[in-house]
Amino acid sequence: xxxxxxxxxxxxxxxxxxxxxxxxxxxxxxxxxxxxxxxxxxxxxxxxxxxxxxxxxxxxxxxxxxxxxxxxxxxxxxxxxxxxxxxxxxxxxxxxxxxxxxxxxxxxxxxxxxxxxxxxxxxxxxxxxxxxxxxxxxxxxxxxxxxxxxxxxxxxxxxxxxxxxxxxxxxxxxxxxxxxxxxxxxxxxxxxxxxxxxxxxxxxxxxxxxxxxxxxxxxxxxxxxxxxxxxxxxxxxxxxxxxxxxxxxxxxxxxxxxxxx
Numbered sequence: 001x002x003x004x005x006x007x008x009x010x011x012x013x014x015x016x017x018x019x020x021x022x023x024x025x026x027x028x029x030x031x032x033x034x035x036x037x038x039x040x041x042x043x044x045x046x047x048x049x050x051x052x053x054x055x056x057x058x059x060x061x062x063x064x065x066x067x068x069x070x071x072x073x074x075x076x077x078x079x080x081x082x083x084x085x086x087x088x089x090x091x092x093x094x095x096x097x098x099x100x101x102x103x104x105x106x107x108x109x110x111x112x113x114x115x116x117x118x119x120x121x122x123x124x125x126x127x128x129x130x131x132x133x134x135x136x137x138x139x140x141x142x143x144x145x146x147x148x149x150x151x152x153x154x155x156x157x158x159x160x161x162x163x164x165x166x167x168x169x170x171x172x173x174x175x176x177x178x179x180x181x182x183x184x185x186x187x188x189x190x191x192x193x194x195x196x197x198x199x200x201x202x203x204x205x206x207x208x209x210x211x212x213x214x215x216x217x218x219x220x221x222x223x224x225x226x227x228x229x230x231x232x233x234x235x236x237x238x239x240x241x242x243x244x245x246x247x248x249x250x251x252x253x254x255x256x257x258x259x260x261x
Contacts, residue, residue: 001185002028002051002153007060008210009046020046022210024060031183035190035200037243043211044189048155051187052078064153074102077151079159083138085130091117092126095144102149109148116144119181120174136167140174147182156188160195169226172198176224193243197236198225205246215246 007024010017020043028034036044049055051062053072062069064076077098085094095113099106117123120140130138139159146154160168172195179186179199190196196203200219207214221235 001030001032001065002026002187003061003063004051005061005063007047007050007062008058009043009050009055010058019210021050022212024211024213026204026213026216028185028187031185033179033186033188033199033201035188035196035203036206037190037193037196037203037247038206038211039208039247040191041209042206043209044206045157047206047211048078048157048187048189051153052076052155054078074149075152076155077146077149077153078155079142079146079157081158081161083130083135083142085138085141087130090127090129091122091133091141094130094141095148097145098148104149113144113148116147117141119178120144134167136163136171139163139171143171143175143178147178147184150182151184154184154186156186158189158191161191168192168195169198173224173226175199180223193240193247196243197221197239203239203243205243217243217246 004024004026007021008019009021010019012018024047026034036047038044046055050057051064051069053069053076056070064073086097089097092110092113095116096106096109099109114123114126117126120143122137122140122144125133125137130141133141142159160171163171176199188196188199197219203217203219205214205217206212217239219239221239225236
C-alpha cells in the first residue's frame with residue numbers, strides 16, 4: 001500500500017541545511033497499523049507530512065497504491081496533535097467539513113457522520129459546539145472527521161499527546177476498534193512506547209537525526225490489547241522492554257552527506 005524508497009529530507013535552517021531524514025526504506029501493507037517511534041527531533045512528524053504530500057521529498061520516492069505522492073490526496077486522511085475543530089461549527093458540521101471541501105454531496109454523507117459519532121460515543125452531541133466538549137471528546141470528533149471519506153490511509157501525528165493518561169488509554173482502545181472495523185492502513189507517530197505496543201502490528205524505531213530506520217519490531221499480540229489485566233500482559237511488557245532498550249541505545253555519529261554539511 002505505502003512504499004518509501006530511499007527517502008531523505010533536508011531543510012534550510014538559519015545556520016545551514018538540516019538533514020531531518022536519510023535513506024528511509026519502508027513498506028506498509030494494506031490494512032496494516034504501523035507505529036513510528038523515536039526520540040524528539042528524529043523526523044517522525046516530517047515523515048508523516050511527506051507521506052501526506054504536504055511537503056516534498058528531497059530525494060527518493062513515496063508511493064501509495066503504486067502512485068507517487070506529489071500532493072495531498074482525498075484518500076489519505078491526517079489527524080494532528082490538536083483537534084483543530086472550527087469553533088463556530090457544530091460537532092456534526094465539523095465532521096462533515098471534508099465533504100464540503102472536496103465537493104461531495106452533503107446529504108450522501110450525513111448518515112455516515114451520525115454513525116461515526118455513535119461509534120465514538122458522541123451520539124446526542126451532534127449540535128454541540130467544540131467549547132462544550134472535553135479535550136478527549138474533541139479529539140473523537142476529529143477522528144470521526146478523518147474517517148468520513150472512508151480513507152485508504154490514515155496518518156496520525158501524536159493525536160492523543162495532549163490528553164491525560166486515562167483518556168489516552170480509552171481513545172487507544174477506541175482507535176483499535178475503529179481500525180479493526182475499517183481496515184484502513186494506519187501510520188501512527190508517537191513518543192509513547194506503551195501506545196505503540198497497544199496499537200501497532202509493527203513498530204518502526206527511528207534513530208536520532210538524521211532519522212533512519214534503526215529497527216522494525218513485530219508486535220504479534222492478539223487484539224484488543226490493554227495495559228491492564230489480560231492474558232497477554234507478559235507479551236506486552238516484553239515488547240515494551242525491547243523497544244525501551246532500543247531507544248536508550250546511543251548511535252554512532254553519522255557522517256554528513258553533501259546536503260548535511
